Amino acid sequence: MxxxxxxxxxxxxxxxxxxxxxxxxxxxxxxxxxxDGQNQKTxxxxxxxxxxxxxxxxxxxxxxxxxxxxxxxxxxxxIEESLKDKYASESYREGSLYLRAIAExxxxxxxxxxxxxxxxxxxxxxxxxxxxxxxVILNDETLEVLGKMALAHARMGADIIAPSDxxxxxxGYIRQVLDDNDFQHVSLMSYCAKYASAFYGPFRDAxxxxxxxxxxxxxxxxxxxxxxxxxEASLDEQEGADFLMVKPALAYLDVIKLLKDHTDLPIxxxxxxxxxxxxxxAAQKGWLDEQRTIAEVLTSIRRAGATAILxxxxxxxxxxxxx
Ligand code: PBG
Numbered sequence: 001m002x003x004x005x006x007x008x009x010x011x012x013x014x015x016x017x018x019x020x021x022x023x024x025x026x027x028x029x030x031x032x033x034x035x036d037g038q039n040q041k042t043x044x045x046x047x048x049x050x051x052x053x054x055x056x057x058x059x060x061x062x063x064x065x066x067x068x069x070x071x072x073x074x075x076x077x078x079i080e081e082s083l084k085d086k087y088a089s090e091s092y093r094e095g096s097l098y099l100r101a102i103a104e105x106x107x108x109x110x111x112x113x114x115x116x117x118x119x120x121x122x123x124x125x126x127x128x129x130x131x132x133x134x135x136v137i138l139n140d141e142t143l144e145v146l147g148k149m150a151l152a153h154a155r156m157g158a159d160i161i162a163p164s165d166x167x168x169x170x171x172g173y174i175r176q177v178l179d180d181n182d183f184q185h186v187s188l189m190s191y192c193a194k195y196a197s198a199f200y201g202p203f204r205d206a207x208x209x210x211x212x213x214x215x216x217x218x219x220x221x222x223x224x225x226x227x228x229x230x231x232e233a234s235l236d237e238q239e240g241a242d243f244l245m246v247k248p249a250l251a252y253l254d255v256i257k258l259l260k261d262h263t264d265l266p267i268x269x270x271x272x273x274x275x276x277x278x279x280x281x282a283a284q285k286g287w288l289d290e291q292r293t294i295a296e297v298l299t300s301i302r303r304a305g306a307t308a309i310l311x312x313x314x315x316x317x318x319x320x321x322x323x
Contacts, residue, residue: 021303023295023323025069029115029268030314033206034058035078036097046202047273048280050312052078055101059108068318072113074162074310075101078207079122086131088123088145092152099156106157115189116153118146118174119165127211129165129219137218142167147177154183162189162245166219172239189243189268190236193229193255196220199248199274206273229255233263241265243308248272250297253304260305269306271297276312291322298323 008018033044033052040054053061062073077098083090090096098116105114119129120142126132130142142165150161161178163170171190178186196217204210221228233244244263246256247270260267279297283290294313301309317323 021299023298023302023309025071025318027302027306027308028070028314028318029072029074029113029308029310030065030070031074031076031310031312032058032061033076033078034097034101036080044202044206046205047277047312048284049316050206050276052206055097055104058101059104062105062109062112065315066109066112068315070314070318071111072115072308073105074115074117075105076117076203076207077101077122081125081208084123084125086125088120088149091120091123091145092148094152099152102153102156102158113159114157115160115162116158118150118153118161118163118170120145120149121165121209121211122207126213127209128214129216130167135214139167139169143170143173146170147173150174151177151181151183154178154181154186158186160187160189160242162191164191164194164247166191166194166216166221168235169239171236171241175240187242188240189245190241191247191270192232192236192241192244193252193259194220194245194247195223195252197223197248197251197272197274199251199272201274202277203273223251226255226258229259230262233259237263237265243268245270245310246306248275249301249306249309250275253300256301256304256306266307267305268308268310269301269304271301271309271311271313273312279313291320295322 009015035052035054037054041051041057044050102114121127121129128137130137153161171188236244243266244259245268246252249269249271256267256269279293282288
């Protein structure tokens with residue numbers, strides 16, 4: 001045998017030398033859940049190890065992440081039912097929980113990268129990512145709300161705005177609103193190929209944001225479709241996105257790879273709540289080696305072509321030196 005691939009695997013030093021995929025703190029984005037009040041830190045029951053923080057505790061959590069070199073955060077709010085309405089007006093109200101959280105994180109940690117979520121669902125009494133009229137999700141009317149929300153985030157100091165709603169035309173619309181208001185420097189990370197996925201279940205528990213009626217299939221993509229992601233990608237590129245996101249990640253590695261091969265923009269992948277909870281549940285039962293499973297999953301998402309990974313594992317992998 002002239003070719004013996006095992007020779008390049010024979011020692012740790014050689015294995016490290018030929019390693020093709022690297023994962024560092026710089027590639028990781030940590031999603032954080034926030035809730036109103038003081039001194040709150042409540043575990044999400046379907047996401048062991050993940051909490052909703054009031055702003056005071058959020059700042060402590062951000063600080064401990066920063067000390068680990070984890071410096072990018074994506075914030076999501078839990079909103080009281082009484083503050084929700086059909087137009088998600090709480091989302092851009094001055095002094096709202098979310099807007100205060102952005103400003104506080106940026107004031108205390110100016111070097112952190114704060115990514116903000118633009119979508120109506122946490123604030124919408126219908127639980128959808130758009131305005132609902134007679135069971136229909138209105139596209140163009142929703143864009144106006146998204147524009148107001150994005151502008152409010154930019155004013156609070158958001159570094160990157162991430163629209164997760166899947167309305168048509170929202171990247172171009174939001175880019176225009178930001179540019180018209182002198183926020184040319186604020187980036188857009190588009191949830192570009194976002195699928196109507198069962199893996200979002202635990203996240204909707206965390207936010208109390210499940211749709212009150214119907215599902216999200218008229219705006220989120222069909223899990224059966226791959227080529228359609230290319231249409232979304234080319235529109236987002238033309239409309240001015242700075243990052244393209246694929247979500248979920250693990251069941252959609254082919255889509256990450258496809259977009260990587262078709263765009264020069266950086267690809268982000270969202271290792272979503274259900275992907276996190278599956279591993280936690282299996283590890284708690286002793287069915288999987290938690291550390292190795294998590295490292296393998298995150299590495300596979302990078303290998304598929306993701307530049308950045310949004311993951312609930314971000315902090316624990318650095319804290320425990322699992323990567
Ligand atoms: C909705 C949104 C969802 C997630 C992020 N933004 C859920 C949904 O579309 O219903 C899910 C993230 C996760 O599961 O971790 N705007």
